[in-house]
Amino acid sequence: MARDLDSFPRVPLAHLPTPLEPMPRLGAALGGPPLWVKRDDATGLAFGGNKTRKLEYLMAEARAAGADTVITAGVVQSNHVRQTAAAAAKLGMGCHLVLLTGRVPDTEADYEATGNILLDRLLGASVEFHPFDRVDRNVVLPEVAETLRANGRNPFIIPYGGSNVTGTLGCVRAAREVAAQAEAQGVEFQAAVFASGSAGTQAGFLAGFRLYAPEIRAIGIDIEAEPERLRGDVIALASDLAETLEADLGDIEALAHVESGYAGASYGAVTDGMRAAVELAARQEALILDPVYSGKAMAGLIGMVRAGAFDPGRPVLFIHTGGTPALFAYREAFG
Ligand SMILES: *Cc1c(COP(=O)(O)O)cnc(C)c1O
Numbered sequence: 454m455a456r457d458l459d460s461f462p463r464v465p466l467a468h469l470p471t472p473l474e475p476m477p478r479l480g481a482a483l484g485g486p487p488l489w490v491k492r493d494d495a496t497g498l499a500f501g502g503n504k505t506r507k508l509e510y511l512m513a514e515a516r517a518a519g520a521d522t523v524i525t526a527g528v529v530q531s532n533h534v535r536q537t538a539a540a541a542a543k544l545g546m547g548c549h550l551v552l553l554t555g556r557v558p559d560t561e562a563d564y565e566a567t568g569n570i571l572l573d574r575l576l577g578a579s580v581e582f583h584p585f586d587r588v589d590r591n592v593v594l595p596e597v598a599e600t601l602r603a604n605g606r607n608p609f610i611i612p613y614g615g616s617n618v619t620g621t622l623g624c625v626r627a628a629r630e631v632a633a634q635a636e637a638q639g640v641e642f643q644a645a646v647f648a649s650g651s652a653g654t655q656a657g658f659l660a661g662f663r664l665y666a667p668e669i670r671a672i673g674i675d676i677e678a679e680p681e682r683l684r685g686d687v688i689a690l691a692s693d694l695a696e697t698l699e700a701d702l703g704d705i706e707a708l709a710h711v712e713s714g715y716a717g718a719s720y721g722a723v724t725d726g727m728r729a730a731v732e733l734a735a736r737q738e739a740l741i742l743d744p745v746y747s748g749k750a751m752a753g754l755i756g757m758v759r760a761g762a763f764d765p766g767r768p769v770l771f772i773h774t775g776g777t778p779a780l781f782a783y784r785e786a787f788g
Contacts, residue, residue: 455700467506467509471495473489474489483758502776507615510620521606522549549608550579554584632661646753649687652689654673655673659708674753691705727752729755731748
């Protein structure tokens with residue numbers, strides 16, 4: 454028997470449960486299986502998103518360590534970074550951010566000025582910039598922590614994307630929430646489709662569905678054009694989760710389903726498929742997606758429906774992981 458999820462320390466930060474809703478117009482427009490959406494864009498903390506679920510567990514760990522400041526890193530338009538800044542503000546902790554520039558090619562001027570970066574500053578975080586291709590990702594955060602310690606602070610490092618075992622517990626919890634809502638609403642999903650980047654979300658859903666709704670397949674859409682790296686990370690993280698949860702998750706390799714071909718050339722690149730998916734979701738369901746994650750995940754769902762990848766008689770769940778503020782940093786892509 455698995456260890457109880459509620460036995461791990463957690464600080465409530467999200468509006469939960471997030472809604473689980475049908476998308477009848479989008480389903481009809483695509484002519485495939487019935488489609489539903491899990492609104493994890495609506496977790497509520499400073500425009501929400503999936504990282505808030507991870508931060509409920511990570512911030513509990515930071516507090517237990519007696520930290521007065523949290524540090525994390527990401528791209529300039531990182532949703533994870535923005536939600537970390539928000540969690541710190543809400544809990545009265547300092548927040549220092551390392552933002553990596555140049556990761557996304559051909560960005561417009563708005564990229565460095567609005568969307569998530571505007572919110573990071575508004576939330577009171579301090580920010581330093583480093584070029585993505587000249588920084589050692591594994592060294593920069595410990596170095597920043599050292600500097601803060603020398604200045605008398607007690608910092609706590611939140612990993613990239615919040616994707617260690619602690620953060621991923623929040624995604625297991627999301628899967629448990631979906632399982633409970635699906636049962637209450639009498640809907641039997643065959644699969645859940647979502648954007649997958651730093652592997653935590655996918656590892657958490659893989660484990661959570663295995664434990665609470667084993668008939669639901671977790672399908673991660675690669676958004677970084679690195680499907681092999683991603684799949685390896687999902688398997689490693691899910692294996693660590695199995696140990697932490699003291700649970701038998703079965704054949705993790707077989708369950709780690711990464712769908713590729715929707716990222717474009719690289720992380721954050723604008724693609725025609727993403728643009729079409731963002732417009733379709735907006736016009737059919739008034740569902741506002743983002744250009745980096747959920748828009749590409751929706752492009753993946755559309756592609757899979759059109760390719761006949763699903764049983765047309767059983768519903769499929771799209772998990773909207775958030776990211777909406779980044780839309781405003783990609784104005785020209787939708788002009
Ligand atoms: C971070 C993020 C994801 C991916 O979650 P991972 O756990 O990093 O794979 C998906 N969607 C949005 C909007 C995100 O910000």
